[in-house]
Amino acid sequence: MKRAVILMNRSAHWWQWVRHFGDFVTIPLAILTFAGLAGLSRLYLVVVGLLAWTLVEYLMHRFVFHHFPLARHLHQLHHDHPADPDSERSSLSTPLVVAPFALLSLGIAGVEDGSAILAGLLAGYLIFIAVHHAVHRWPVNPRSPLYSIKLRHLVHHHLEDCNFGVTTGFWDVICRSSAGAVAKRRLRSRRSLAGRRRRPRTSYEPAGSHRQGEERTAPPAC
Numbered sequence: 001m002k003r004a005v006i007l008m009n010r011s012a013h014w015w016q017w018v019r020h021f022g023d024f025v026t027i028p029l030a031i032l033t034f035a036g037l038a039g040l041s042r043l044y045l046v047v048v049g050l051l052a053w054t055l056v057e058y059l060m061h062r063f064v065f066h067h068f069p070l071a072r073h074l075h076q077l078h079h080d081h082p083a084d085p086d087s088e089r090s091s092l093s094t095p096l097v098v099a100p101f102a103l104l105s106l107g108i109a110g111v112e113d114g115s116a117i118l119a120g121l122l123a124g125y126l127i128f129i130a131v132h133h134a135v136h137r138w139p140v141n142p143r144s145p146l147y148s149i150k151l152r153h154l155v156h157h158h159l160e161d162c163n164f165g166v167t168t169g170f171w172d173v174i175c176r177s178s179a180g181a182v183a184k185r186r187l188r189s190r191r192s193l194a195g196r197r198r199r200p201r202t203s204y205e206p207a208g209s210h211r212q213g214e215e216r217t218a219p220p221a222c
């Protein structure tokens with residue numbers, strides 16, 4: 001009986017390790033496999049895939065994980081419990097996420113070019129999960145380049161409507177969803193609301209032309 005309990009505990013511990021760290025074994029192996037299929041001459045396409053990942057990461061986080069109901073529910077667990085690795089992601093579900101990208105890359109660009117792009121996308125994903133793991137679990141020195149990434153991501157956890165890029169803040173700047181851009185937009189909106197409240201209503205202005213307390217924020221670019 002005692003032996004059975006020990007075996008069950010070991011098995012649970014093993015599966016927990018696989019869920020949390022399996023990607024750090026399987027993804028590098030997949031990158032090597034697809035990069036091998038592509039060959040050295042297609043290294044530039046690996047870089048294209050890597051850069052494309054930063055946009056995929058931004059769009060998925062902003063529009064899928066913060067708006068699509070099921071994904072939002074799962075992602076909210078991570079926002080609510082950032083220190084819990086079980087609420088972050090599971091390596092067991094990675095094949096489901098990777099499969100559509102593999103089908104698209106290989107289907108559109110062919111086996112060799114598609115493998116190069118896929119290797120780049122997977123390299124981007126590997127960097128993303130490593131950086132995300134580090135910002136939540138490692139003590140980061142303020143002089144480290146990871147420090148600004150950690151601060152940016154913690155602001156996202158706190159405010160939730162800005163700083164969607166984890167590995168890079170580039171797309172947040174382009175799409176005006178950085179914390180600074182969102183704060184400026186809110187400030188402008190509050191000022192214009194305060195201005196409208198101070199301004200006396202003219203006789204030709206309809207009474208319901210704006211609701212009191214309504215904040216109108218210009219939609220972000222992306």
Ligand SMILES: [Zn+2]
Binds near residue numbers: 078082132136153
């Ligand atoms: Zn996070």
Ligand SMILES: [Zn+2]
Binds near residue numbers: 075079160
């Ligand atoms: Zn989020």
